[in-house]
Amino acid sequence: MKFFEQPGPHQADRVPPGQHLAKGFPVLTYGETPQVSQGDWALQVFGLVAPKTFHWTDILALPQQAFTADFHCVTTWSKLDVKWTGVAISDFMAQVSLLSEAAYVLIHCYGGYTTNLSLADFVRPENFLALTLFGEPLPAAHGGPLRVVVPHLYAWKSAKWINGLEFLSEEALGFWECNGYHRRGDPWAKQRYSDR
Ligand SMILES: Nc1nc2c(c(=O)[nH]1)N[C@H]1C(S)=C(S)[C@@H](COP(=O)(O)O)O[C@H]1N2
Numbered sequence: 001m002k003f004f005e006q007p008g009p010h011q012a013d014r015v016p017p018g019q020h021l022a023k024g025f026p027v028l029t030y031g032e033t034p035q036v037s038q039g040d041w042a043l044q045v046f047g048l049v050a051p052k053t054f055h056w057t058d059i060l061a062l063p064q065q066a067f068t069a070d071f072h073c074v075t076t077w078s079k080l081d082v083k084w085t086g087v088a089i090s091d092f093m094a095q096v097s098l099l100s101e102a103a104y105v106l107i108h109c110y111g112g113y114t115t116n117l118s119l120a121d122f123v124r125p126e127n128f129l130a131l132t133l134f135g136e137p138l139p140a141a142h143g144g145p146l147r148v149v150v151p152h153l154y155a156w157k158s159a160k161w162i163n164g165l166e167f168l169s170e171e172a173l174g175f176w177e178c179n180g181y182h183r184r185g186d187p188w189a190k191q192r193y194s195d196r
């Protein structure tokens with residue numbers, strides 16, 4: 001059995017150019033996997049926003065929804081129909097007071113990883129903070145306790161073990177974006193590498 005396959009004809013319109021389907025759900029992490037318990041976990045919003053800290057109980061107080069999303073890693077594997085549950089980013093954002101100049105977010109993670117998004121790419125109906133994966137609490141390897149899921153961009157934007165959202169008026173680049181990945185990362189436009 002192969003680990004990666006060409007998409008079949010019925011899947012072709014769901015798999016961006018240059019991608020192959022992964023059989024399992026590979027783990028892609030730069031560096032060590034942070035081990036953070038739900039009790040110790042906290043998320044700070046800062047920058048162009050009223051500063052606020054969210055603890056696990058604050059996240060559980062928000063509405064949770066099941067969602068299914070395709071996942072496209074820039075290293076050319078995609079996984080279709082990943083089943084998650086989580087809090088819609090739009091519901092989360094209703095809990096924070098942004099300043100009018102805020103136009104970008106830099107996501108911070110336990111372990112030091114960062115990634116950047118415009119607010120237009122971050123606050124979309126299909127984007128979530130995920131708490132479970134295939135019916136189980138989100139495993140640490142896949143970003144537990146809490147990760148971002150942004151299906152319309154390459155998966156390096158789907159930050160694991162998040163602990164901070166920094167709101168900015170100008171774009172600041174995250175870890176991979178500083179190291180040559182594209183600042184936006186649209187898989188359908190093959191925005192793999194920076195063009196600057
Ligand atoms: N904090 C953090 N988030 C991260 C990464 C990482 O190294 N650290 N890797 C990214 C990359 S490149 C991908 S493809 C996905 C992989 O998610 P998975 O390990 O759950 O498959 O997580 C993204 N989020």
Ligand SMILES: [Mo]
Binds near residue numbers: 028075
């Ligand atoms: Mo990736």
